[in-house]
Amino acid sequence: MHTFLKWALAIGAALGSLPALAADADLEALRADLAQMKAVYEQRIAALEQRLAQREAKAAAADSGQAALAPASEGSAPAAANAFNPEISLILSGMYTNTARDARQDPTGVAGRERRPQGVLPSGLVSGVEARSWNLGESELALSSMIDPLFRGNLLLSIAPDDTVGVEEAQIQTLGLGHGLTVKAGRFFSGIGYANEQHAHVWDFSDAALPYQAFFGPQLGYDGVQVKWLAPTDLFLELGAESGRARGFPATDHAASKNGFLSGSLFAHLGGDLGVSGSWRGGLSYFQAKPRNRVYDDVDSAGNQVTNAFSGKSRTLVADFVWKWAPQGNPQVNNFTLQGEWFRRREEGALAFDTTGITPAANLTGDFRSAQSGFYVQGIWQFRPAWRVGYRYDQLSSPSISNGLIESGALTAADLPILSAYRPQRQTAMVDWSPSEFSRIRFQVARDQTRPEVTDNQLWLHYIMSLGTHGAHKF
Amino acid sequence: MxxxxxxxxxxxxxxxxxxxxxxxxxxxxxxxxxxxxxxxxxxxxxxxxxxxxxxxxxxxxxxxxxxxxxxxxxxxxxxxxxxxxxxxxxxxxxxxxxxxxxxxxxxxxxVSLLEKPARLDRAxxxxxxxxxxxxxxxxxxxxxxxxxxxxxxxxxxxxxxxxxxxxxxxxxxxxxxxxxRWEKAAAPLRGVPILVQHKAFPYLENWLGLNQLGSLEAKPGMEPTSGQLEAVLSRQRQQPAKMVLRPAYQYDAPSRWLAERTKINVVILPFTIGGTNEARDIFSLFDDTVRRLLQGMEVR
Missing domain, CATH: 3.40.50.1980 (Nitrogenase molybdenum iron protein domain)
Structure with missing residues (x-):
């Protein structure tokens, strides 16, 4: 009985407690569910809040511009050390040349003498003297970069087809002087004239115009300093002065060993727009040098190859003008460029005959004065995108020479044949195709009458390509 | 003194x-x-x-x-x-x-720039x-x-x-x-297939939802060759675009060539202020752009 009761009570209690047990389990489950739901919702709310915050931030950024003001490209800029590498560009050029006479040979047949115009005191450095057939042109490597906020540096190496490397330009330029002043120092092409500063690869023809060849053989360069001042006017007015060791003809500064300024030049350029379609630039320049013992070769009346030398003062005046036109100022389809320059050189001093002493008249010296002018004019017409045609006429006047050696009767004109009167002239036409801004292929023909004995018909097929940094569109 | x-x-x-x-x-x-x-x-x-x-x-x-x-x-x-x-x-x-x-x-x-090239090569x-x-x-x-x-x-x-x-x-x-106002007016342009002469309009396409199918210039900055234009023409026959867009200053020959051979409208857009007579300031620039695009939708 006792046991039964115990059991009954136990069962009863157990039975009685069952609902309570069940209720507890339900509650726990409910609690768990709630907790889970709460967690999920909290997660969702957090996510929503986060998204909202992002949206708000974005909206605020777009609205207030604070975030948008951070330069968009800043984050993507490479942080590598080589980000400071200078701008590099490379010019490749090469050509096929066809000439009636071998351009490297003088028609008199003296070996090693190069073609040169008659009637000009020779520069000894006539450009465009390629051999016939295929030739590699000048390869040009340019490196330039800002040095710091005040200076910019620029190096241009030219690699000649004979495997020699030359420094064409190596200069620093100021950017921070203000007041319209710019100073350049180092090796640079002079700012005189219009085409003098242009590198060969931007020339519109495959060779330099005759007056440049005859007067500056073919480009005036300096190892020195240049100061330019730009006037604070809407009309472009630039004044410049240069001084230093002039490189090459007509100076002989490479051999000079003295203090001072050596050679110097002054120039002024004026320019502006003519309506929306046209723009122009004109200028006047002056160059002065004091060549000492400037030698050149000639063949005297007896057929001896002699070396003569000039010493004195050389002054050159250049007037230049260029006008560019494009419909509505948009050169993409059609454009036209008219360009011309006029040169006049006066030289005063002494001419020494046969300085190496191979004839009886060796080292005869006499007063020498000469005045000579020359000009070229050219027009380039782009008749459809990528295609241009051009024509150039260039000419040198017959020099007016007063030569003490001949006037005194010591020598005859036949002893100095290169100086005998003649008016060299040439006509050149070209057509070129530039499929992109970086490539150009040119076909050029010329009728060269720079020497009395021969009319040389010349033909070029020339490619000029640029790699690397986008080139500058210089006016 | x-x-x-x-x-x-x-x-x-x-x-x-x-x-x-x-x-x-x-x-x-x-x-x-x-x-x-x-x-x-x-x-x-x-x-x-x-x-x-x-x-x-x-x-x-x-x-x-x-x-x-x-x-x-x-x-x-x-x-x-x-x-x-x-x-x-x-x-x-x-x-x-x-x-x-x-x-x-x-x-x-x-601004965030579009069309950042994946490959930097002048080719x-x-x-x-x-x-x-x-x-x-x-x-x-x-x-x-x-x-x-x-x-x-x-x-x-x-x-x-x-x-x-x-x-x-x-x-x-x-x-x-x-x-x-412009977005409302330009709503019919959304998804419209277009061609461009030069890749000059990615921002406009992005704004108005134009669907650019291709460019007449196969390479930017180089005039298309006749072979490249033929390819565009055959693509146009298979997958016709409604119009071809060209900035006012660009050479008109390639887009004209295409328009002569297919039923495509050439739309000259001002591109900037002064590009057309109507585009005199920032507001009339987009007035004119949207108007010309809608005009380009009309059947030729």
Whole structure:
């Protein structure tokens, strides 16, 4: 009985407690569910809040511009050390040349003498003297970069087809002087004239115009300093002065060993727009040098190859003008460029005959004065995108020479044949195709009458390509 | 005489303080934006017209002379003016507008650029390393550039900071309203298949939801060859585009060639202020752009 009761009570209690047990389990489950739901919702709310915050931030950024003001490209800029590498560009050029006479040979047949115009005191450095057939042109490597906020540096190496490397330009330029002043120092092409500063690869023809060849053989360069001042006017007015060791003809500064300024030049350029379609630039320049013992070769009346030398003062005046036109100022389809320059050189001093002493008249010296002018004019017409045609006429006047050696009767004109009167002239036409801004292929023909004995018909097929940094569109 | 000299010197020194801020803008759209924000306190010179390709300009003497006296140079950047602007900056001998100075402002730095090339190779044509620079075809970009420009003007001319901020606010409100209007008007253009002559319109396509199928120029900056145009023509026959877009200054032959052979409308867009007679300011630029696009939808 006792046991039964115990059991009954136990069962009863157990039975009685069952609902309570069940209720507890339900509650726990409910609690768990709630907790889970709460967690999920909290997660969702957090996510929503986060998204909202992002949206708000974005909206605020777009609205207030604070975030948008951070330069968009800043984050993507490479942080590598080589980000400071200078701008590099490379010019490749090469050509096929066809000439009636071998351009490297003088028609008199003296070996090693190069073609040169008659009637000009020779520069000894006539450009465009390629051999016939295929030739590699000048390869040009340019490196330039800002040095710091005040200076910019620029190096241009030219690699000649004979495997020699030359420094064409190596200069620093100021950017921070203000007041319209710019100073350049180092090796640079002079700012005189219009085409003098242009590198060969931007020339519109495959060779330099005759007056440049005859007067500056073919480009005036300096190892020195240049100061330019730009006037604070809407009309472009630039004044410049240069001084230093002039490189090459007509100076002989490479051999000079003295203090001072050596050679110097002054120039002024004026320019502006003519309506929306046209723009122009004109200028006047002056160059002065004091060549000492400037030698050149000639063949005297007896057929001896002699070396003569000039010493004195050389002054050159250049007037230049260029006008560019494009419909509505948009050169993409059609454009036209008219360009011309006029040169006049006066030289005063002494001419020494046969300085190496191979004839009886060796080292005869006499007063020498000469005045000579020359000009070229050219027009380039782009008749459809990528295609241009051009024509150039260039000419040198017959020099007016007063030569003490001949006037005194010591020598005859036949002893100095290169100086005998003649008016060299040439006509050149070209057509070129530039499929992109970086490539150009040119076909050029010329009728060269720079020497009395021969009319040389010349033909070029020339490619000029640029790699690397986008080139500058210089006016 | 000495007194006159003193007076002249005084005027020379003092006069810049009276003068308005001189701004050199490379393209008409930034000139117009500067005028909208700067008001009477700026004197704007615009280097190029609406019919000129800003990529092909030369460093003309007139530009160098104007840059010499500028207090602020505003350019698009992203290599759009790479052929001439660095030269103008250097030749101007003006230290305040050199890159990195407060007087040099590049609009493209304040918008996110599209079409950043995956491969930098000139075999791809004249690609721009930073991305497509023709940002002015999306009016929303003017809001972003405008705000940055107002801050820059205030930095250069703190005396008129409040004026610049007020002008910028007014401009922003007016443009935001106009954008809503343009977007509503241009709703039928969404998803419309188009061709472009030059990849000049990614920002416009992105804004109005135009579906660009291809470009007539196979490589940017190079005129298409007849073979490349034939390929475009056969694609056009399989997957016809509604119209071909061309900036007003571009050579018309390729798009005309295509229009002569297929039923495609050539739509000449002003591209910038002055590109068409109707596009006289920022607002009429987009009025005209949307109008011409809708006109291009009509069946030929």
């Amino acid at each position: 000495k007194r006159l000299f003193t007076l002249v010197m005084f005027l020379l020194i003092v006069s810049p303080a009276w003068a308005a801020l001189k701004v050199f803008a490379t393209v008409p759209e930034w000139g117009a934006l500067t005028e909208a924000i700067g008001g009477s306190e700026v004197e704007v010179f615009v280097a190029t017209g609406g019919l000129q390709d800003p990529h092909r300009i030369q460093a003309k003497p007139s530009l160098i002379a104007r840059a010499r006296n500028a207090d602020l140079l505003i350019a698009t950047g992203a290599e759009l003016e790479v052929g001439w602007l660095p030269l103008v900056q250097r030749e101007s001998a003006n230290p305040s507008i050199q890159s990195g100075q407060p007087g040099y402002f590049e609009a493209a730095r304040y 791809e044509g004249d690609v721009h390393a930073a991305g497509n620079p023709h940002i002015q075809t999306d009016p929303r970009n003017f809001l972003r550039v405008g705000r940055a420009l107002a801050e820059r003007l205030a930095q250069l001319d703190p005396a008129h900071a409040a004026l610049y901020a007020a002008n910028e606010k007014r401009f922003r409100e007016r443009l935001t309203e106009a954008i809503t």
